[in-house]
Amino acid sequence: MTMEPELKKKVKEYIDKEYHKGFTFTSIEKVLLDRGYNKEDIDEIINELVKEPSIQKLKKGIPFLIISLLLIFGVIAFIFFFRPFGYETCDTKECFINLANECKPSVYILDDAGTKYEFKSFLDCTFTKTITEISDSEPEPIKEMFAKRSFTCTYEKNNFEVKWIDTLLGGLDKCTGPLKEALYELTIAQYKKEKSII
Numbered sequence: 719m720t721m722e723p724e725l726k727k728k729v730k731e732y733i734d735k736e737y738h739k740g741f742t743f744t745s746i747e748k749v750l751l752d753r754g755y756n757k758e759d760i761d762e763i764i765n766e767l768v769k770e771p772s773i774q775k776l777k778k779g780i781p782f783l784i785i786s787l788l789l790i791f792g793v794i795a796f797i798f799f800f801r802p803f804g805y806e807t808c809d810t811k812e813c814f815i816n817l818a819n820e821c822k823p824s825v826y827i828l829d830d831a832g833t834k835y836e837f838k839s840f841l842d843c844t845f846t847k848t849i850t851e852i853s854d855s856e857p858e859p860i861k862e863m864f865a866k867r868s869f870t871c872t873y874e875k876n877n878f879e880v881k882w883i884d885t886l887l888g889g890l891d892k893c894t895g896p897l898k899e900a901l902y903e904l905t906i907a908q909y910k911k912e913k914s915i916i
Contacts, residue, residue: 818878869895
């Protein structure tokens with residue numbers, strides 16, 4: 719037996735009101751069954767009440783979801799196509815020097831017989847040289863002195879010092895950092911050893 723629309727509306731309002739007072743659907747259903755209402759009708763009304771907020775939340779959430787996805791894809795596309803904050807990765811020294819001369823963010827990694835150098839240039843015409851890995855053939859004191867050390871140098875646009883890439887000591891007067899200090903310490907130690915000052 720199907721409940722009449724007017725009665726169904728009143729029962730639905732009653733269930734909703736009692737539920738918001740803190741009663742469970744099970745206890746409300748028990749009261750209605752004791753009053754002689756049909757179990758199938760009560761279950762149908764409870765299902766409608768449970769589904770309505772979910773559908774409304776879903777309808778409210780769909781525009782937010784669409785906007786969020788569009789923003790995420792927009793940011794990804796912007797980064798992929800324009801890369802304003804990313805580094806251009808160079809495979810050759812010449813590529814890196816050209817970009818560094820233009821003060822464009824770039825990175826170049828050089829493997830010199832197991833010792834790896836990472837060179838980076840930045841928008842503000844600064845350059846960093848980092849020794850990321852030391853060859854296994856180097857003695858332990860050298861590894862400790864130079865591993866993960868870097869220096870930072872400043873230069874004018876179109877006046878990048880190629881010596882920073884080609885040599886260890888060239889052009890260091892424009893640079894600062896722990897790698898520069900370590901290089902100077904090694905140079906002084908070698909000089910003293912050659913002159914037998916030690």
